[in-house]
Amino acid sequence: MSDTLEKLTEETAFLDLHKNFVEENKPNSALSAIHESALSRFEVLGxxxxxxxxxxxxxxKKLAATAFAVSSPSEKIDLIDKHIYSGCENSCLVFVNGVLDQTLSRLQAIESSVKISSLEEKDDVDTLLVSLENENDVFACLANAFCADVTVVEIPDKGQVAVPIQVLFVSTGDTSRPEMHSPRLLWKVGKLAEVKVIEKFVGMQEGYFTNMVQDWKVAEGAGVILTQVQSDPFGAWNFQKTRVHIKRNARFHSANASSGSVLVHNHFEVRLEEEGAEVILNGVSVLKGKEQVHNFIRIHHEAPQCISHQHFKNVINDEGRSSFDGTVIVNQGAQLTNANQLINNLMLSDDCHADNKPNLMIFADDVKCAHGATIGQIDEEQLFYLQTRGLSKKFAKELLTRSFAESIVQTIQFPEVVKELNNTLLKKLEVENV
Amino acid sequence: MLEIKDLHAGVDGSEIIKGISLSVNKGEIHAIMGPNGSGKSTLAKILSGHPAYETTAGKVTFDAKDLLEMDAEERSIAGVFMGFQYPVEVPGVNNAEFLRMAHNARRVSAGEEEIDPLDFDELLSEKMKTLGMEKKYKERNLNDGFSGGEKKKNEILQMAILEPKLAILDETDSGLDIDALRIVSEGVNKLRNNNNALILITHYQRLLDYIKPDFVHVLSKGKIIKSGDKSLALELESQGYDWITPVN
Structure with a gap:
C-alpha cells in the first residue's frame, strides 16, 4: 500500500510540474494536443x-523521485563552438536545455536544401498523435508531454544535403536544482533524398535530465546516416527514444557512441515497412566508475526482403553497468528477411555488470536470422602472444581493449567524430586508466 | 648463449619436463624431436614464459641472465623469439601496425629512436617479399582468418622483423604444404648467421631437409634420451621412435 502511495506521489509531482510548464510556455493548440495525449499515456503507463x-x-527509481524543474528557454550560453564539428559550422542546429536556439544555430549551408520549422502541419500532428497512442516507453511519453516545441526537419524528395547536419544538445545543468529537458524532433526524409546527421549530447555541468524523442520518416529510396555521440558529465541522465519508419528500398544506418553517465538509456524502435528497407544499428560504450549505458531495441520486419544488422560492443570497467535488450520481430509474410544481432561485452573488473537479452520472434518461414551475445574478459592467450613480441602487459591489454572498441568506432563515417572519439571515448582505455 | 640445467616443469601440478639439460651456443642449430606427448611444446612454453606453465626445479640462463625470472616481454626484448605452433588470432589489431609496435618495443628498449613509419613500411615490404607474402597481409588483422600456412609465414615475418638472438620454432613445419615449407625454411635460413642460434622443435624429419641442424636431440617422456648429429634425424625417420624410446 505504501508503495502505491509513493508511486502516485512521484507521478503526481510530474503532473504538477506540467501545469506550471503549460502556464509558462503557453503552447499552441497543435502542441497542446501532443501534450495532452502524452500526459494521459504517461498516467496510464506510470x-x-x-x-x-x-x-x-x-x-x-532515483530519476522518478527527483524533483525536476523545467527550464525557461531564454538562458544564454556561449562556448558551444568547441562542440561543433569541423564541416558542420554552417549546418548546425543547437538545442539549449531542450529548446532550439535560433541565434546559436547556424544553417547557411543547408538553408536551400533543408526545411526547418515548428510543428504546424496537421499531417505531422496526426503522425505524432498516432505514434503516441502506441508509445509504451513512459519516459518517451514524458518527453512528449514536456516538449516546448517540435522541430520538424524536412529534406524534400531527391534532396541531397551536401554537408552533414549536426544537432547539438547542450544542457547548462544545475546540481542544486536539476532540470528536465525534452528536445523533440521530427525528421521527414523525402523520396530518394540523402542526409547525414550527427547528434551530440553535452552538458556544461552535472544536474540535468535530457529526455529526447525523435521520429524519422524515411521515404522510398532515401538514405540516412545518423551518428550519435553521448558525452554528458557523470551526474546527468540521458534518455532517448528514436522511432524510425523506413519505406521501400530506403536505408537508415546509425552508430551510437556512449561514454555513459549515472544513467543513459537508448531506445530504438525501427519499423521496416516496405520491401527492401534496410537498417543498421551499431553501438559502442566504454564505461568506468559507476557509469551506465542501456540499450533497448525493437526492430519490426513488416515486409519481405528487408535487412537489419545490429552490432553493439561494451567495454566495462570498475562498477560500470550495461544492458542490451533487443528483439527482432519478423512479421508473418516478411519472407526473405535477413536479420543479424550481435552483442559483445568485454569485462575488465570483478564488479562490472552486463545484462544481455538478444531475442528473435519469427512468424515467417523463409528468413535468415542470427543473434548472439558474448561476455568475456581479455583473452590470456592473446595477451601472452603480444607479450612474447616485446609489448608490455599493460600496453598489450590496452591494445586489445582498444581494438575491441575500435571496430565499432571505425564504422562511423565522419573522420572528425572518429578523431574525437579516439581522444575521448577510447582514451578511457589508456594504460594509466586500465 | 642458452644453458638449460636439470629443468623440471609442468602445468596444473603435473610434471611434464623431468630433467632436461641443454647447451646452445652462438651459430648453432639444434633440433628437438620426439613423439607426441614427449614434452616438446611444454619446453617451448617454458622458454617463452607462458604464465600457465610452472618450473619446479632447475635453471635456465640466457646470456648469463636468469631467463626464468624474466617476463615474456623481457625475454623478447632480450632477444628470445618463440615461433608458435598455433599462432594466436588477434582480431582488431592490424598486422602491419602490430609488427611496427613490436619492432619499436625492441628499439626503444635498446635506447634507439622509434622507426619512421615509412621506413618501416619499406622494411616490411622487403621482408614480406622474401617470404612470398601478399601485400594484403599488411592490411589484415593479426593472424585473423589467416590460413595455417600464412600464419606460419607471419611468424617467420615477425622473426625477421625482430631479429632475435635465439629463435625457438615450435612445430613451424606442421600444417605447411611442401611449397610453403620451402619458402618458410628459406626465410629462416636467410636470417641465420654466426651470432644467432636456432632451436627447431619438430615431430617430422622433413623440415630438417631444408634447415640443417648441427645437433639433434630426442625427447621422450620429458627427458632427452639421445643426442647426435643430423644423421640421427634420418634414423628416426626410417625407424620411427620405438627403437629408441624406453618401454615401461
Missing amino acids: FPHSKHEMYTYVNT
Whole structure:
C-alpha cells in the first residue's frame, strides 16, 4: 500500500510540474494536443517497477523521485563552438536545455536544401498523435508531454544535403536544482533524398535530465546516416527514444557512441515497412566508475526482403553497468528477411555488470536470422602472444581493449567524430586508466 | 648463449619436463624431436614464459641472465623469439601496425629512436617479399582468418622483423604444404648467421631437409634420451621412435 502511495506521489509531482510548464510556455493548440495525449499515456503507463519489461535492467527509481524543474528557454550560453564539428559550422542546429536556439544555430549551408520549422502541419500532428497512442516507453511519453516545441526537419524528395547536419544538445545543468529537458524532433526524409546527421549530447555541468524523442520518416529510396555521440558529465541522465519508419528500398544506418553517465538509456524502435528497407544499428560504450549505458531495441520486419544488422560492443570497467535488450520481430509474410544481432561485452573488473537479452520472434518461414551475445574478459592467450613480441602487459591489454572498441568506432563515417572519439571515448582505455 | 640445467616443469601440478639439460651456443642449430606427448611444446612454453606453465626445479640462463625470472616481454626484448605452433588470432589489431609496435618495443628498449613509419613500411615490404607474402597481409588483422600456412609465414615475418638472438620454432613445419615449407625454411635460413642460434622443435624429419641442424636431440617422456648429429634425424625417420624410446 505504501508503495502505491509513493508511486502516485512521484507521478503526481510530474503532473504538477506540467501545469506550471503549460502556464509558462503557453503552447499552441497543435502542441497542446501532443501534450495532452502524452500526459494521459504517461498516467496510464506510470513509472516502471523493477519487473517492467522495458526497464528490467535499468533502475529508474532515483530519476522518478527527483524533483525536476523545467527550464525557461531564454538562458544564454556561449562556448558551444568547441562542440561543433569541423564541416558542420554552417549546418548546425543547437538545442539549449531542450529548446532550439535560433541565434546559436547556424544553417547557411543547408538553408536551400533543408526545411526547418515548428510543428504546424496537421499531417505531422496526426503522425505524432498516432505514434503516441502506441508509445509504451513512459519516459518517451514524458518527453512528449514536456516538449516546448517540435522541430520538424524536412529534406524534400531527391534532396541531397551536401554537408552533414549536426544537432547539438547542450544542457547548462544545475546540481542544486536539476532540470528536465525534452528536445523533440521530427525528421521527414523525402523520396530518394540523402542526409547525414550527427547528434551530440553535452552538458556544461552535472544536474540535468535530457529526455529526447525523435521520429524519422524515411521515404522510398532515401538514405540516412545518423551518428550519435553521448558525452554528458557523470551526474546527468540521458534518455532517448528514436522511432524510425523506413519505406521501400530506403536505408537508415546509425552508430551510437556512449561514454555513459549515472544513467543513459537508448531506445530504438525501427519499423521496416516496405520491401527492401534496410537498417543498421551499431553501438559502442566504454564505461568506468559507476557509469551506465542501456540499450533497448525493437526492430519490426513488416515486409519481405528487408535487412537489419545490429552490432553493439561494451567495454566495462570498475562498477560500470550495461544492458542490451533487443528483439527482432519478423512479421508473418516478411519472407526473405535477413536479420543479424550481435552483442559483445568485454569485462575488465570483478564488479562490472552486463545484462544481455538478444531475442528473435519469427512468424515467417523463409528468413535468415542470427543473434548472439558474448561476455568475456581479455583473452590470456592473446595477451601472452603480444607479450612474447616485446609489448608490455599493460600496453598489450590496452591494445586489445582498444581494438575491441575500435571496430565499432571505425564504422562511423565522419573522420572528425572518429578523431574525437579516439581522444575521448577510447582514451578511457589508456594504460594509466586500465 | 642458452644453458638449460636439470629443468623440471609442468602445468596444473603435473610434471611434464623431468630433467632436461641443454647447451646452445652462438651459430648453432639444434633440433628437438620426439613423439607426441614427449614434452616438446611444454619446453617451448617454458622458454617463452607462458604464465600457465610452472618450473619446479632447475635453471635456465640466457646470456648469463636468469631467463626464468624474466617476463615474456623481457625475454623478447632480450632477444628470445618463440615461433608458435598455433599462432594466436588477434582480431582488431592490424598486422602491419602490430609488427611496427613490436619492432619499436625492441628499439626503444635498446635506447634507439622509434622507426619512421615509412621506413618501416619499406622494411616490411622487403621482408614480406622474401617470404612470398601478399601485400594484403599488411592490411589484415593479426593472424585473423589467416590460413595455417600464412600464419606460419607471419611468424617467420615477425622473426625477421625482430631479429632475435635465439629463435625457438615450435612445430613451424606442421600444417605447411611442401611449397610453403620451402619458402618458410628459406626465410629462416636467410636470417641465420654466426651470432644467432636456432632451436627447431619438430615431430617430422622433413623440415630438417631444408634447415640443417648441427645437433639433434630426442625427447621422450620429458627427458632427452639421445643426442647426435643430423644423421640421427634420418634414423628416426626410417625407424620411427620405438627403437629408441624406453618401454615401461
